[in-house]
Amino acid sequence: MLKRLARLAVNAYPRAWRDRYQVEMVKVLEGHKVSLATVIDLAIGVARAWFLWPHKGRWRAQMFVGVGSITFVCLFVFAGFQQSMRMGANQPQIQMTQHVTSMMTHGQSVNGFHTSHPIEIQQSLAPFLVIYNNQGAPVVSTGELYGRTPVIPMGVLAYAKQHGQDKLTWQPEQGVRIAAVVQYHANHGGGFVLAGRSLRVVEQGETSLLKMIEMAWLVLMGGLIAMVIALGRRRKSAKV
Amino acid sequence: MKSDIGRFSDPSFLILASLASGPKHGYAMMEDIQAFSGTLLEPGTLYGAINRLEERGFIRPLKVEERRRPYEITGAGFVLFQERVALFEKMAVIGKNRMELRGY
Numbered sequence A: 001m002l003k004r005l006a007r008l009a010v011n012a013y014p015r016a017w018r019d020r021y022q023v024e025m026v027k028v029l030e031g032h033k034v035s036l037a038t039v040i041d042l043a044i045g046v047a048r049a050w051f052l053w054p055h056k057g058r059w060r061a062q063m064f065v066g067v068g069s070i071t072f073v074c075l076f077v078f079a080g081f082q083q084s085m086r087m088g089a090n091q092p093q094i095q096m097t098q099h100v101t102s103m104m105t106h107g108q109s110v111n112g113f114h115t116s117h118p119i120e121i122q123q124s125l126a127p128f129l130v131i132y133n134n135q136g137a138p139v140v141s142t143g144e145l146y147g148r149t150p151v152i153p154m155g156v157l158a159y160a161k162q163h164g165q166d167k168l169t170w171q172p173e174q175g176v177r178i179a180a181v182v183q184y185h186a187n188h189g190g191g192f193v194l195a196g197r198s199l200r201v202v203e204q205g206e207t208s209l210l211k212m213i214e215m216a217w218l219v220l221m222g223g224l225i226a227m228v229i230a231l232g233r234r235r236k237s238a239k240v
Numbered sequence B: 001m002k003s004d005i006g007r008f009s010d011p012s013f014l015i016l017a018s019l020a021s022g023p024k025h026g027y028a029m030m031e032d033i034q035a036f037s038g039t040l041l042e043p044g045t046l047y048g049a050i051n052r053l054e055e056r057g058f059i060r061p062l063k064v065e066e067r068r069r070p071y072e073i074t075g076a077g078f079v080l081f082q083e084r085v086a087l088f089e090k091m092a093v094i095g096k097n098r099m100e101l102r103g104y
Helices: A002-011 A015-031 A036-052 A059-088 A091-105 A156-163 A200-239 B010-019 B026-037 B043-055 B075-101
Strands: A128-133 A138-141 A165-173 A176-185 A191-198 B059-061 B071-073
Touching (some): A002 A036, A015 B026, A091 A191, B010 B043, B071 B075
Antiparallel strands (some): A128 A191, A165 A176, A176 A191
């Protein structure tokens, strides 16, 4: 497998390089004990040859590799930050479900969580709580969507009962997206505690992040084009 | 030709040191370098350095033998090798003196 990857890496060098060194490099690999370090070393060699070796020729292939690498890195950075932001959005809800479950274990009655001023989920960014009985019927809710307790998607409570907890992105209405955490508890005959809050701020952050990544992508593309043009000029002047 | 010592990293020096004892092909260089320095040069690093040395005229390729191409050190390459060895010797002397000052 590693030997095959190493052969593939040798094939990925620029054509002019392969014309000159491929046969002997393949011969060296035949006698060499190929490890992961060999493959990584060859991959670095490929990148160096494409970007730094002045005789590689075909600028289209250079551009293709450059555009692909920059796009991959930008997507990777975006996905990493987005995932981090999305996971961070669950933290207060996790704390809330654990806190409420603990209070109920210590004798707090479900009715103690009632509120006379429920949060309007479609407008507010505040976290809210819904407590369900063991049959999945809401008993208490501190949040309302247009005057009613939002209906949780089918299967969520069953999953939480089986695994102890479930984390989900929930869209009870068009334009209303909620980061929700559901915790199963065995107190008072069993039931579920759901804590949720609007994802509006997180999604605004994601949009800003996407714009920044797009800007970075454009700047890097500009840099790549400038580099390819500069290298092309250097090659031409070297030939003269 | 400009000696350009500062732009050479260790792989280039190790290759020059290996070829200073006679022409060798890639795999023989890897084995020789590992034997005298304990450094395993992987093929990507080895051929990157071979390319840089060849393009600057410090080594030259010889005729291919059974899909293996030996390389030999050129006159300019040997001068560069001597300069680097002299630099290392000077650094070793300074280093020893400073160690003695600290009582080692």
